[in-house]
Every structure is written in structure tokens, then in C-alpha cells.
Amino acid sequence: MGTNGVFYFEEIIDSAAKAENSVPFEFYKARDGAQLPFRRYAAESDVYTILIHGSSADSTYLYSLSDFLSSNNLCHVYTPDLRGHGPETRTRGDISYVDQLEDDIADLIQFIRAKAGADARIIVGGHSSGGSMAVRFAGGQYGNLVTGVVLLAPYLGHDSPAVRKNTGGWAQVSIPKVIAISLLNQLGITFFNRVKVLKFNKQEEYQTEHDTLEYSYNLMTGMQPADFGDSLRRIQVPVISLIGSEDEVFYPSKFEANITPYKKDARVVIVENARHLGIVTDKAVMAEISNWIRSMWVF
Numbered sequence: 001m002g003t004n005g006v007f008y009f010e011e012i013i014d015s016a017a018k019a020e021n022s023v024p025f026e027f028y029k030a031r032d033g034a035q036l037p038f039r040r041y042a043a044e045s046d047v048y049t050i051l052i053h054g055s056s057a058d059s060t061y062l063y064s065l066s067d068f069l070s071s072n073n074l075c076h077v078y079t080p081d082l083r084g085h086g087p088e089t090r091t092r093g094d095i096s097y098v099d100q101l102e103d104d105i106a107d108l109i110q111f112i113r114a115k116a117g118a119d120a121r122i123i124v125g126g127h128s129s130g131g132s133m134a135v136r137f138a139g140g141q142y143g144n145l146v147t148g149v150v151l152l153a154p155y156l157g158h159d160s161p162a163v164r165k166n167t168g169g170w171a172q173v174s175i176p177k178v179i180a181i182s183l184l185n186q187l188g189i190t191f192f193n194r195v196k197v198l199k200f201n202k203q204e205e206y207q208t209e210h211d212t213l214e215y216s217y218n219l220m221t222g223m224q225p226a227d228f229g230d231s232l233r234r235i236q237v238p239v240i241s242l243i244g245s246e247d248e249v250f251y252p253s254k255f256e257a258n259i260t261p262y263k264k265d266a267r268v269v270i271v272e273n274a275r276h277l278g279i280v281t282d283k284a285v286m287a288e289i290s291n292w293i294r295s296m297w298v299f
Contacts, residue, residue: 009206011278012061019063019079025088028111030104032096037088038108041070041077047121047297048112049075049150050105054128055171055223056200056212058086062127064281065289074293075123076116080108082133084219087210094194094216101133101222106142121297125150127280128249131241132157132224139231148296150289151241153250153279157228162254168276170249172199173220181217193218232262239266240292242285244274267292 019039027035039059051066053059059079066077081088083104084095095101105124113120124146126134131154138146156162158173166172177197184192198215207213215223225231232239243255256268274282 008275008277009203011275012281013206015062015064015281016060018067019060023063028108030083030107034083036080036083036104036108037086038078038080039066041066041079043070043076044073045075046116046119047075047123047147047293048116049077049123049125050108050112051077051079051150052082052105052124052126052130052133053079053085054126054130055155055215056085056202058210061277062280065286068286069289069293072290074290076112078108078112080104082130082223084215085212089212093196093212093214093219095218095222097190098193098218098222100218102137102140102142105133105137106145109142109145121147123148123150123293125152126154127152128276129155129223131155132228135228135231135235136223136225138237139225139234143235143237146235146237148237148293149235149239150292151239152285153243153247153276154241155224156250156255156258157224160228160258162250162258164249164251168249170201172201173197178217178220229258229262232259232266235263238292238296239263240269240289241266242269242271242279242288244276244279244282245270245272246275247279249276 023039025037026040030036051062058081062079069075070077084091124134124138131151138149174197181192194216196214197217198220200213241259243252245252252270259266259268269288271284279285
């Protein structure tokens with residue numbers, strides 16, 4: 001991504017194509033009866049990682065990292081298409097209530113443990129807004145289900161000094177709508193929560209029919225903690241966070257100062273020459289995550 005609104009999607013095109021061509025969808029049943037899609041990368045391991053995609057996207061572009069971790073038997077990897085995203089969704093850009101994505105991930109963990117056993121060790125991770133979602137989940141009501149957290153250039157919240165203006169030209173939020181709907185929510189009125197309030201500026205040449213280029217208030221709010229720092233503080237398990245030195249959405253030099261005050265033992269790594277999207281295909285990132293997993297569990 002570039003600060004002028006130009007985004008380097010070519011860094012993840014090959015990874016996405018490999019997932020589409022070689023890793024079929026599987027489905028799990030959520031508590032509302034919906035059959036939700038995920039891609040699974042199997043390993044000889046008792047560690048399971050749920051890796052969450054970023055805003056507008058689906059799980060395909062996470063192929064390279066997922067395949068590396070599973071092929072090296074570090075962990076099984078599950079990459080869900082979050083509700084409201086991807087080719088299988090019936091509610092593109094929307095969810096039924098703010099906390100629904102958290103419930104969905106908890107249901108996926110239950111699905112995994114039903115097959116792997118109650119003692120399966122679960123890492124929750126994510127890229128960009130998916131990283132923010134991982135913090136919301138691990139620092140929220142389901143935090144006891146998580147054994148570790150992996151954050152790849154996580155979105156730190158609109159008020160973080162580490163976030164560039166308009167997230168480097170990626171997102172455009174309707175502030176008047178958000179303020180109005182937030183005030184109504186405080187009064188217990190949620191009727192307007194499905195109104196679209198956020199747009200993403202993806203270049204036309206990279207757009208596909210599976211993109212989710214607008215979010216409702218429900219979806220935008222549900223993908224990030226109300227307070228990133230407070231949620232990070234409540235996480236009781238090991239955290240690793242990686243940011244590229246050339247990230248176009250965040251200021252890498254300000255990144256650690258927005259994480260370690262809330263999670264003192266978090267490992268924060270600046271990856272040389274990596275950009276915001278390319279971080280998910282970067283070999284140095286794969287090595288860092290591998291070493292971090294090995295440092296917690298003997299292989």
C-alpha cells in the first residue's frame with residue numbers, strides 16, 4: 001500500500017491464487033446454524049492457529065504463511081473467511097450484531113477441539129484489521145480459549161499515533177454516520193447498525209467479485225476493540241507482533257510504543273524491507289513466528 005492510495009496487491013496475488021487452486025473450503029456450524037467457511041492446512045502438531053484476514057479481503061492471501069507453518073509441522077492453520085466476506089457470504093459487508101465475529105471464532109475453536117481434543121493449544125492471529133480482531137478476541141470474553149497471539153501489522157485503532165492519516169489512503173469512514181449511530185447505540189437503539197459507514201479504496205485492476213469494499217457499522221465495530229490498549233492489557237498469554245520497516249499504513253518507528261506499554265512482555269519485531277501486505281509472505285516473518293512458537297513449546 002502506498003500513502004497516496006496506491007496499494008501493492010501484487011505482493012499477495014500468487015499466494016491467493018495457490019489457496020484458491022489447492023486448498024478447498026471446509027465448513028463449521030456456528031451457533032446460529034450458519035455454515036461458515038474456512039481453509040485448513042494440516043500438520044503433525046498439537047498446536048492450532050486461527051489466522052484472520054484483513055479488511056475487505058478473504059482468507060486466500062494467507063496461503064504462503066499458512067502453508068509454511070503447517071508444512072514445517074509447527075501448527076495446523078485454519079484460515080476462516082469472516083462472516084460478511086469472501087465468495088460464500090450471504091451478508092457481504094455486514095453481520096447481525098457487533099459481537100458476532102467473536103462468537104464465530106469461539107465456535108470455530110469449539111469445532112477444532114471437538115476433533116483435536118480439549119487440550120489442543122490454540123493460537124489466534126491476524127493481519128491488519130484481522131490482527132485487531134485477534135486482539136479483540138484474545139482480550140475479551142473468550143480470552144481463556146487462547147494460548148498465544150500473533151499480530152501481523154495489526155490495526156491499532158483510529159486514534160493511535162502509529163496509524164497514518166486515513167490509514168495510508170486505504171479507508172474512508174463516514175464520521176457523521178458513525179457518531180450518530182454510536183449515540184443511538186448508547187440509547188439502546190441498534191436499528192441503523194447495518195448502515196454502511198466505511199469504504200475501502202482498492203484499485204480497480206485488483207478488484208474481484210469476492211471483495212468486500214464497504215462495511216456496516218456492525219462489521220466495522222466488530223472487527224476492532226473499543227480500546228486497543230485496554231484489550232491488549234487483558235491478554236494473559238504470549239504475544240508476538242510484527243511490522244514491516246516499509247509499512248505504508250502505520251509508522252513503524254511508533255509501533256512498539258503503542259504495544260509494550262499495555263503488554264510489557266510482547267515481542268515486537270520490525271521486519272526490514274517488508275511492506276503492509278508483503279509482510280504475510282515475507283520469509284523473515286515466517287522465521288520469527290517459527291522461532292516464537294518453538295520458544296513456547298518443544299518440537
